[in-house]
Amino acid sequence: MTHALAVGGCAIGMIIVLIARFRLNALLVLFGVAIAVMLATGHSPAQAVTTFQHGAGNALGNIGFLIAFGTMFGKLIAQSGAADTVARSVMQRCGVRNLHWAMAATGMIVGLPIFFDVGFVLLAPLGFIAAQESRRPVLMAILPLVASLSIAHAVMPPHPAIMLAIGIYHARLTLNLMLGLLVMLPTAILCGPVFAQFVIRHIGTIATSPMEAEFQIRTTPEIHAPPGRSVLCILLPFLLIGGGQVLAAISGAGIWHMLGQALGETNIALLVSLLAVAVLLCRPAGMTPQQIAHALQSCLAPTGFVILLVGAGGGFGQAVIDSGISAALTSAALGAHMSPLLLAFLSAAIIRLATGSATVATGTAANLIAPALPHLHGVSPELLVLATGAGSIAFGPVNDPVFWQLKEYLGLSLAQTFVVWSGTETLISIVILCLTLLLSAAL
Template identity: 85%
Template sequence: MSLTCALALGLCAIGTIIVLIARFHLNALVVLFGVAIALMLSAGHSPVQAVASFQHGAGNALGSIGFLIAFGTMFGKLIAQSGAADTVALSVMKRCGARNLHWAMAAIGMVVGLPIFFDVGFVLLAPLAFIAAQESRRPVLMAILPLVASLSIAHAVMPPHPAIMLAIGIYHASLMKNIVLGLLIMLPTAALCGPVFARFVVRHIGPIATSPMEAEFLTRAAPAIRPPPGRSLLCILLPFLLIGCGQVMASLPGGRGVHMLGQALGETNISLILSLLATVMLLCRPAGMTARQIGQMLHDCLGPTGFVILLVGAGGGFGQAVIDSGVSQALTSAALGAHMSPLLLAFLSAAIVRLATGSATVATGTAANLIAPAISHLHGVSPELLVLATGAGSIAFGPVNDPVFWQLKEYLGLSLAQTFVVWSGTETLISVVVLSFTLLLSGVM
């Protein structure tokens, strides 16, 4: 497929999605499916191939995040209903002050985001952000936007995230140097793209109604006995602790049993189920909740997640259609043919793959494999900076074929235009700021 044809098809598909949803208010699930099928047919594929492509992409997206959203919502509901989220939110507000909510959530996102995938961190910390915003009487975006910004930055530039570790291996970069450089870039970027940008967005985006997902966590009865802060914090952090311990155990030398236990704990869904059971025993039962009440609560809270999960799958299906139609390959080949500095080429390659596939992880791995063979001919280029430039490009745009786009839209109850500002704007700003710092470092290293 020629570059012109690829650009035309890609822009037409994305433009059609925006017009049908924003202008004609059609159901996003139907629109994503219809446009994905039309894109594949336009590229010369049969209807059977088009549907199979969509199903494959949707299956991959749902397989990786569907149960995570369900289990994470159940876990968050118990944390909220038991009073643990209120206890921790009030403690945070007492120490930081309501006016500093955005800074507190940015710091929480950075700490949690270091060892944890973006999807996991967002699903598990969203209830805390909703309740913290309610308790501090601040707009919900002042809590959510700094949180997602910090989580996204950590995913883009910090080991041990798989995409960055993959790029470090492909470029033969130094792990310790990338950790140091990543921290140098992460802190100022999180400040600029989280709390500072959140204040700008809140002033200009307009009012946001309470979404069904937000209402699910905010609608709660005051527990007869509020759990102590230590136990509340332990339960909230338990999934992260289990996943982190599992990753460490799986990487340490030892017997087969230790490795298998580490792999089990490091698997997100297993850690969530264990955390769910621990929360029942440590928080819900001491608060006087019966087994019937807990079971009914877990059943009822899944209602609002159904459409969110399907929409995430549809986003993955559309992304796969972009790949299988040939649009992704044509755009990536065009980036490689451009004559520019290696850092900008790594950034642009990753950004184009991100735009074409919607996946930051795929963008990092693909761009690194494309650029790596030319490293021997690029004298004086730091492989550590190539890792950072690739990571920066991998999160650019926050496009509509990124399942998180639709997940965030439904979690916050945003319009399509608001989602472009909150998610796409934040992601693009992060990528540009990280690239700018990377280029600045290249001038002094």
């Protein structure tokens, strides 16, 4: 176990030094370090490459087309003038100085039914343009947004990880929903708008990233899309995904169930939304089919490296798992003697550090803690769910594909990404844990 932990520590150190100090390409570094980790733990070169390919394939299968389709959707929303219309409307109602509060509220609302990955990809263009319209730093829009989306993922049903933990701990869904809302609001305030103001004063200059530039460029700047239609089209993917999932859940086998499953599938919902935006916004704005096709094709150029980097992050994460580093970290967590809530938090946090996945961390930690639950008198299963969810998003480690996705979306350096993503995720986890402990003392 000591050897595996030492290899894991060296691997993280190598990634940081090679990218931050020597400015090596992150894609090459992640691949090289993943192979080195496997070789150092006794695997053959063929096994090392197979592990990396397996992890990268899983990551790309989950998010690759989502990034591509989401970028295309955002490009058409921007080109048609819809994002500009909605951003101006938000600024008029909330005020330029309240951009961070508006984006935090948007993230909380959208984050309740929608996965983090989907919410971020689809709302990032709106954040970019809102920041441009308000002449505020882009982090003032994006950081509160990602914080709210992450908090919802960590503590709010019906997200799969939390639903899994509720089932494993035999917690009450209604009570967890109420407790989650109680924890979510103060956490979103502290870790979103408040933390964003602190970070912006200390993080230094951030240049405009290629992704941000794509969403700011419009063929006809004078276009003003109808407000109602603009809001409808921006919300359409969320409405289709949520409505499809509800339809599939309430209908039996048959055509309606199949339709619900189809619309509830993220990539299908995005494809339908793309067609709707082209018909309802782009064509009325005067864009020709050739201009629409050019916009869809040109916006994919900046996503290529982002998608590959996300895959590389998944490949490195799989190497950490298959090398035994993940199991060693988990064993170290279980060997600690502490309160059940702290143990649930620490177990999930260490699994998150080991695997990079918040969902895996929640499910694994819950399965580790649940067998001891009958012997833990006076411990609320609902609070265990919150503590596990809090630990599952700690650290925002480099084997989390979102780390690299956010880095490229915002054009951050490695050090800035540690502050913006890893710092935000860790702060969220600590705040949720503290609120959970307070609830435990009060209940």
